Amino acid sequence: MKAQTKTALAKAGVGIMCAVMTALCGLFMYDRSKIMYYTAVVLFAIAAVAYCALDSEKYPHASRTVLVGAILTAIVVGCYIIYVTTGLSDRFNDFDALKQFILDSGFWGALVFIGLTVFQVVVLPIPEAVTILLGVAIYGATWSFVLSVIGTVIGSLISFMLGKVFGRKLCNWMFGADNTEKYARILSEKGKFLFIIMLLFPAFPDDMLCMIAGITSMSYAYFTVICLVTRPVMIGLTAYLGSGAIPFSGWGIPVWIALVCLMFAAFVVISGLRKSIESRKPKRR
Numbered sequence: 001m002k003a004q005t006k007t008a009l010a011k012a013g014v015g016i017m018c019a020v021m022t023a024l025c026g027l028f029m030y031d032r033s034k035i036m037y038y039t040a041v042v043l044f045a046i047a048a049v050a051y052c053a054l055d056s057e058k059y060p061h062a063s064r065t066v067l068v069g070a071i072l073t074a075i076v077v078g079c080y081i082i083y084v085t086t087g088l089s090d091r092f093n094d095f096d097a098l099k100q101f102i103l104d105s106g107f108w109g110a111l112v113f114i115g116l117t118v119f120q121v122v123v124l125p126i127p128e129a130v131t132i133l134l135g136v137a138i139y140g141a142t143w144s145f146v147l148s149v150i151g152t153v154i155g156s157l158i159s160f161m162l163g164k165v166f167g168r169k170l171c172n173w174m175f176g177a178d179n180t181e182k183y184a185r186i187l188s189e190k191g192k193f194l195f196i197i198m199l200l201f202p203a204f205p206d207d208m209l210c211m212i213a214g215i216t217s218m219s220y221a222y223f224t225v226i227c228l229v230t231r232p233v234m235i236g237l238t239a240y241l242g243s244g245a246i247p248f249s250g251w252g253i254p255v256w257i258a259l260v261c262l263m264f265a266a267f268v269v270i271s272g273l274r275k276s277i278e279s280r281k282p283k284r285r
Helices: 005-026 032-051 062-087 097-103 108-124 128-139 143-177 175-188 192-200 206-213 220-241 252-278
Strands: none
Touching: 005 032, 005 192, 032 062, 062 097, 062 143, 097 108, 097 128, 097 206, 108 143, 108 206, 128 143, 143 175, 143 206, 143 220, 175 192, 175 206, 192 206, 192 220, 206 220
């Protein structure tokens, strides 16, 4: 197939995708959120016109950027439509209802739970412990740990990719310019080791850090390895401590005492470290 034919098919595909997503927005989003609706329609219109008008041979980088932006917008809007039409927007305020929704999914329940975890990492401003304990209530500690790790790592990679693709503007919009600048400076000046520490302890906003790390020079390979090493630690602690697997009698008493002492020591050390690194002024150039 010739390059011109491939380009024509790609442009036609993007145009069709944008048209379909605009129609879905009109069906499912118009009465839900006017701001989301108009923003999505404008973005799809701009993406369709820009991608079809751009000369991919003269401007390959701009063409790829528009293509990736259109696809990511379609994914986000699609997830939002599913979120509101399935009633998940109401169920997030009701633990039992959300639990029942996943149980009613039957064979697909595990995939629904993973998708929920991914959604929580990338979009939802709710604590990670909520989804982990929801998994504990449905699947038990071990399976909640496994499924939560899968969803959290996938969500972290998506956040990192969004930071790489859309850059500082997206982070400023989601987290504020001050937070973005502060953590981007910390990650750039203190390097990769500090990023490991920050992901290991709950004193830092780990989901935010994943996207902000994308605007730094950190590579995909390093980020993936660090997520696979660090994210399971807090997930495992939350899942097993929250499940009651460690009893409050017998052998569990010294274990709980040791855990409390370790957690308190870690809290003191990390709190001091956090105040120290966040209070430092950026170096003058």
